[in-house]
């Protein structure tokens with residue numbers, strides 16, 4: 200098998216891990232002139248970049264990508280906690296994290312059960328490729344959307360809007376994708392504006408209700424900011440959670456011993472998911488931009504330099520996780536870089552793993568087995584998300 204062309208192509212390569220191992224061993228932080236960016240891959244280099252004051256989440260002077268400026272998508276993008284740095288970030292992160300933490304585990308599991316059953320209903324004996332994709336992408340939107348108060352009959356449409364919205368934010372999106380993404384962004388903004396107007400009639404402890412209260416508590420009242428970060432929950436959870444579900448299903452399909460262990464004791468799925476997060480990360484890389492000249496991890500960097508931060512390679516650094524190529528669900532002191540680190544670390548990790556676990560349990564409870572081999576795995580095109588296109592799922596009782 201040919202190695203990937205570069206660390207971006209690696210995200211969707213059939214087996215990028217030998218290539219990442221070479222980077223970690225020989226070029227833990229180097230400048231890739233073809234990419235026009237630094238590449239950080241070892242656990243130390245990734246940690247140094249993600250925790251450095253020299254780095255920002257957006258290039259200096261470009262808070263919103265030029266391709267979407269002056270659009271509905273831009274109005275969402277500019278207010279996202281994920282895309283904000285400096286004084287505005289800390290309080291907003293506190294509010295967003297408090298809102299996500301307010302959702303109890305039992306509540307997520309209950310909602311994930313309900314949503315998984317709805318999505319699996321009427322599948323017949325065989326869950327074909329496009330329908331299994333509907334399941335893995337639909338589940339996070341249905342669960343998070345329901346927690347936010349989106350009515351059941353609008354969730355399917357919301358998942359379609361989310362798909363268009365995500366495509367328009369990708370670094371290599373086409374003019375057509377940007378156009379469709381903007382239409383989706385307008386619909387999403389209108390829907391959330393309506394939900395906010397109706398908020399006084401909703402339960403106090405709904406995710407949207409808590410987000411409203413928490414943002415007010417830290418001093419923000421702007422409706423646009425609330426709308427953007429509610430959409431941000433759906434956006435952040437969409438591809439990443441789909442990748443976690445897909446990569447876990449793929450692991451069960453291709454590692455017979457893991458599948459047998461889980462069949463004998465379904466509670467082991469929790470350990471399997473933690474190891475999948477390390478072994479085959481759903482989000483393989485993220486980006487940073489140097490916002491003032493300085494030395495970072497021993498390298499001289501200049502304002503405007505871009506850095507590709509290869510989280511999936513750091514997960515496989517033997518200095519962080521010994522024998523990294525071994526899938527070990529009982530790994531001790533596991534270090535996972537897949538949720539990022541530092542001030543922008545993911546506040547949705549517990550929610551994402553609970554949704555993935557419950558959804559997979561529901562799928563397996565239908566008697567489903569996965570038809571897949573290592574050789575024919577392909578991945579949905581992306582610069583950073585690793586989401587397998589599973590060939591099919593068969594089951595004795597999928598109905």
Ligand code: HEM
Pocket residue numbers: 280281282292295299343431432433435436439440443481482485486537538539540542543544545546547548550551552
């Ligand atoms: C398996 C699923 C998920 C993965 C692998 C994942 C991964 C990540 C990563 C790597 C970052 C940091 C990005 C960076 O520093 O450049 C991040 C940030 C974030 N994630 Fe997640 N995420 C997942 C699910 C979720 C879910 C379900 C939510 C919310 C419902 C969420 C909300 C957020 C938010 C709000 C941020 C921005 C935090 C900040 O910028 O301070 N994530 N996520």
